[in-house]
Amino acid sequence: MDETRRPRRNPRWLLLAVGVLLLTACGTGGAASSPASAHTNGDARRAAAQLEIESLPRQGASDEIWGRTLDPPLPAPDLQLTSTDGTTFDFARDADAPVTLVYFGYTSCPDVCPMHMAAVGRALDRLPPPQKRAVDVLFVSVDPTTDTPERLEEYLANFGPTITGLTGTPEEINDALASVALPRSAIGADAEGPPEHPSYVLGYTADDRAHVAWPFGTTPDTYLHDLRMLIDRG
């Protein structure tokens, strides 16, 4: 009878258990470094937990999203930050495009941030103007003490004219991360070395929920396909 308890019998339970452990770990870590994680609700945590499992997009059926679909979706980030044009950007008020992509990165990041943004930029270049206007891209700095609006603007100009850079105080950025249950990436007070940041670009639609996340390595083709689908869905 004992052999029915072989651990490999139920890998899903193991994954769940690991997930629960991770969530617990993130919860305490976030609480210690950022009181704002208290705002994080259970839905956001459940949604964010989906991002903890890496999987690359598959170019599948033409009527399906190729990126990672999030169910439940991630809530809108609680985010009021300074935009590259000097104005205050409030996600609740200003993210009014049919599709808003949100990425957390930093300008001295030489590896993953430019690859992500270049792929997004190339996809946008291939959209006809009306569809292109339906997409806003937000690049939120996780290195706000270094990333001034001017520096962000210069950096983002490499990827096309349509990406808005956002920066603020470390507390404001941490609040934004915590509001979408990504406290693992919270900026520490004694931050040494390069910041940690979410590996995904998040895709928000008109309902202010992120239903799709695209991991590092997503190609322009995949972005193009998914953006068209999200725009068409309205």
Next chain:
Amino acid sequence: MEHTTVNPPRTTTVALLGALALVLAACTPAASGSAITVADARVPVPAGVNAAAYMTLINDGDSTDQLISASTDIAGAVELHETTTEDGSMSMQQVTGVEIPADGQAVLEPGGLHVMLIGVTEDLTEGDTVDLTLTFEDAGERTVSAEVVPLGDVPAMDMSSEGMEMGSEPMDLGSES
């Protein structure tokens, strides 16, 4: 008078011979048994103050070698870095070396290992080249010319099996390529 005449073809030949000698010297396996060649060295156009160099390090020798440092004239500092992804979060750490197994290779690519060029001092554009001097524990120094390539020119990684070890759908593992 003859000796004052500059003879361009001859100069070229000498230069070529010199270059050939250098190349041959570089290709000669070190006595230790490590024989490193560097392929596909490239630097995407920097978007910010820092840049990353990617390449494949091939070890045809019979002992493990290690890339331990790199240098270039066009950056304030050069470090070896690794990007890691954990629980949906990415971070970058300095590493002390990149191991190249005997009769094997180490691939430096986006989202993994890279040579980080900190504080790029030149305005690099597509088609430029960057001279990088790589120092290996056994094989010594190699100077390579890395091409500056467009941002975002990476091998398509969609549908590959990389990074899927924690995939929630094990059926997808490597089966799509």
